[in-house]
Amino acid sequence: MNDEELLHVLALLKVEGVGDIIAKKLLSHFGSATAVFNAKASQMASIDGVGSVLLKKLKDKTIFEKAIQELKFIKENTIDVAFFMDEKYPDRLKHCIDGPVLLFSNGNIDFKNRKIISIVGTRQITSYGTEFCKKLIADLAPLNPIIVSGFAYGVDIVAHQAALEHNLQTIGVLAHGLNQIYPKTHKKYVSKIEENGGFMTEFWSSSNPEKENFVKRNRIVAGISEATIVIESADKGGSLITANIANDYNRDVFAVPGRTSDKYSQGCNNLIKTQKANLLSSAADILYILNWDIEKKVKPVQKQLFVTLDQDEQKVYDYLQKNGKELLDTVALQCDFPIYRISGLLLNMELKGVIRPLPGKLFEAI
Structure with a gap:
């Protein structure tokens, strides 16, 4: 995509009332964002969801001022931009009707011919959840999957760190622009993740980590991967929203069971009980359900040494x-x-x- 077309796409996304779904309709109908802005009112009238009010807003010149400012940020910081019709746009996300029109990223992300899983869960991860997450990623490492998460406290950062320990590509999906890092205490992990993976977001440099952004971010986490894994969750939380979105996208969901008395196992247990997730006890469950090649590409999962059985x-x-x-x-x-x-x-x-x-x-x- 050349700079002129990118500018027009950015401007289109700044039009009040134009979300990802309507933007995709317009772009698919006219073939380009430049053509959208040059279209006549009579041409627009045939498109569902486009009314006279929206037509007036397309004439608002301030949207181009904002688009110019963002394009400048993209160029000055060598941000990679993936358009939803581009080959480099994540393949599975292309099939999500509400997937972002544009994805901004940095680092060394490579989606080609790769297995991708998302790992989510509570920010208050327990020692049980930590050990399970680390062992799961260690057991999956021979398959060289991409580990996606939200770069938040708790399960997210444990998953990213475990991926790095096994030289796996890992992607942090952010709820804000690429001009900042949240939480700030995680800045120490940025360079390592960018070396072997990177960060991705749909949000502009003017976007801060607002509460509603995290919910929007979750659909990327769910949509980009083959399966979503919930390590630990209370009976309410963002990870359950991600699991529900993954179900809506017809993706596999896995949840780690725990004791009924444990606060941060309640969400996982409920997902399993209501058949919204497969029970996850080991990496073998993922290999079997996703039909990944067990025999040729990964060592059989061994039982733990010195396990005490009654x-x-x-x-x-x-x-x-x-x-x-x-x-x-x-x-x-x-x-x-x-x-x-x-x-x-x-x-x-x-x-x-x-x-x-x-x-x-x-x-x-x-």
């Missing part, structure tokens, strides 16, 4: 190790446990990393 857990583990994949009901019958008891045992064993669930209520020893 007598009942050991009985179940020995049975699964001997018999392979088995139905929950069969395990209960053969091990002589009631269903409610076997369900609790299997969940504890999943969390210890010695068994894994499979579709159809099947379980197997790792």
Whole structure:
């Protein structure tokens, strides 16, 4: 896209009442933003959602003043701009009707032929959530996925750091312009992320991290990836909004289960209970559900060394190790446990990393 067309796209996005959906309609209909501004009223009348009020606002010259200022910022700071019709625009985001018309980024982001997952969760991450997140990314590292998150406190920054530790590309999706970093305490991570990934946003340099921006940001996090993973969440929070958006986009969602008494497991447990997320106990679950190549590209997930099993857990583990994949009901019958008891045992064993669930209520020893 040349500078003149970019200027007109920026100006179009500054027209009051023109959001991403209407902007895409206009651009698709006329072929370019320059043509939109040169179009006659009669040509505009046939487009759904474009009325006489919007036509008047397209004539507002102040929108070009703002666009010129932003174009100057883009040029002076060598910001990369991806237009929603460009090849370099994230492929999965192209299929989201409300995806941004423009994405601004810096760093060394490369989406080509890559597996992409988003990891989100509470800003009040617990030691359990931290360890799970780190191990998950370590186990997925042989597949070289891109790790996307929101660069916030808690789960976000743990995911970014874990990705960097394993030389994985990681992308921070921001709720403000690229002229600032929020939270400021995370500035120390910026250079490393830009070396192996980068930052992305739809917001202009004049945009601050306002509350509503974070909700808009979440649709990029959900839309850009193959799956969204919720590590920990209370019963309300931004990560649940991201999970719901991912469901609306028909993307896979995973949630890490926890004790019902734990505040920051309530959101994940509810997602699983309402069938809005797959239960995530290990990296193997992601590989299976997403149909990633397990045999050729990643080492089998090993059970943890020196895991302590109680007598009942050991009985179940020995049975699964001997018999392979088995139905929950069969395990209960053969091990002589009631269903409610076997369900609790299997969940504890999943969390210890010695068994894994499979579709159809099947379980197997790792």
